[in-house]
Amino acid sequence: MTTIRIPVAGGMAIMADELGDPDAPTVILGHGGGQTRHSWDRAGHELAEAGYHVINYDLLGHGESDWEPEGDYSMERRASDLAEIVKCARGPFAFVGASLGGLSAMAAACHGVVPAALVLVDVVVRLSEAGVDRIVGFMSANPHGFASLEEAADAISAYYPDRKRPGSAEGLRKNLREGPDGRFYWHWDPRFLTGGRPGRSLEDMIATAQWPQTVPTLLVRGMKSDIVTDEGVDHLAERIARLEVADISGAGHMVAGDRNDLFNAAVIAFLGRVMPTRQPEVVCKQG
Template sequence: MTTIRIPAAGGLAIVADELGNPDAPTVILGHGGGQTRHSWDRAGHELAEAGYHVINYDLLGHGESDWEPDGDYSYARRAADLTAIAARARGPFAFVGASLGGLSSMAAASLGTMPAAMVLVDVVVRLSESGVDRIVEFMSANPRGFGSLEEAADAISAYYPDRKRPARLDGLRKNLREGSDGRFYWHWDPKFLIGGRPHGALEDLIENAGWTATVPTLLVRGMKSDIVTDEGVAHLAERIARLEVVDIGGAGHMVAGDRNDLFNEAVIGFLARVMPPVTGEALREPG
């Protein structure tokens, strides 16, 4: 695995982990809002082992990627970032996006960066407003940060009581940054929450977009999610001709984190059919 910096618009940079053989078909992993690329760590390694070239990136304003000084986190901006990332692919590529990463993937495809396949992880164009409100409330709740990792873990447990609290908090640290005041803050730019949720703008973008008629697309839905409803799935199915849906029992909105085994199985199986990997001797990374 190699950590790279990808030049993006405005002189900013996107930080990503790159795995697998660069000559293999590429899978671009985009995490959800408020997360970092580390939410994909296990999936990235399994995809590389399956024969794919993987680019697992921090969305702009998240993790180690730069923050947009003017707070431009529009769909157009995120689509431009994905265009810069996709330029590293030497052949066909697929977008795999969770929540905000999935919305960004649909925007990029609609604005001309056409993938060979797309995987949307618990995200549709018409999201449950009550579910989105709950997420935004959680993300906005601690502007002064946390005094310890334990406090941050308490906040997550209160928001998502069904998920078992980890015995060790090393993984949580990757989603936090320590400020000069010694407190812990979420590893994202608060400006990305400003300006509302322009999902209507995305709906306008995908309406009659060419990819919706041709690109094989998998929706992986967590059956305990309060974000994706049956109505949202039906709306998406009316617009994406080659849509397949896999429901993951026992998983909420953070599908990969809740049932990583079933998630990886579904995604790798889908990609193997629509964008076959490199296997055998050709699987080895150069050098």
């Protein structure tokens, strides 16, 4: 694995981990809002072991990637970032995007950065407003940070009591940054929750785009999610002609974190069909 720096518009940079054979079909992993690329660590390695070239990136305003100085985290901006990231691919590429990463992938496709395949992880065009409000409430709840990693772990457990709490909070260091005051803050720019220049909604973009008629798409849905509803799935199915749905039992919105085994299996099986790592051999018949 190699960490790379990808220049994007405005003199900024996206940081990413690169795995696998660069000449293989590329899978670009985009995490959810408020996360970092480390949420894909296991998935990235398993995709590389399956023969794919993997680019696992921190979204702008997250992790080690730069923060947008004007606070512009619009869908147009994220589409622009992905247009630069795909330059790391030497052949066909797929987007795998969770939540905000999935919305960004759809926006990029609407702006002409069309993948060979798309995997949406617990995200649809019409999200549950109640579920979104709950997430935003959690992410906005501690503007002054946490006194310790344990305090941050307590906040996560209160928000998501169904997930088993790790024995140690040290793993949270990847998602937190220590401020000069010694307190721990989430590793993202708070302005991404509200930042963005006025533009077309994703629903309007998709209504006039061509890719929903041609791109094979997998929706991996956490069956305990409060973000994706049956109505949201039906709405998406009406717009994406080649949509498949993989329902992951026992998983909430953070599907890969809740049931990584089932998630990886579903994604690798789907990509193996629609974007295989090697072309099938042609058998010549004699006679």
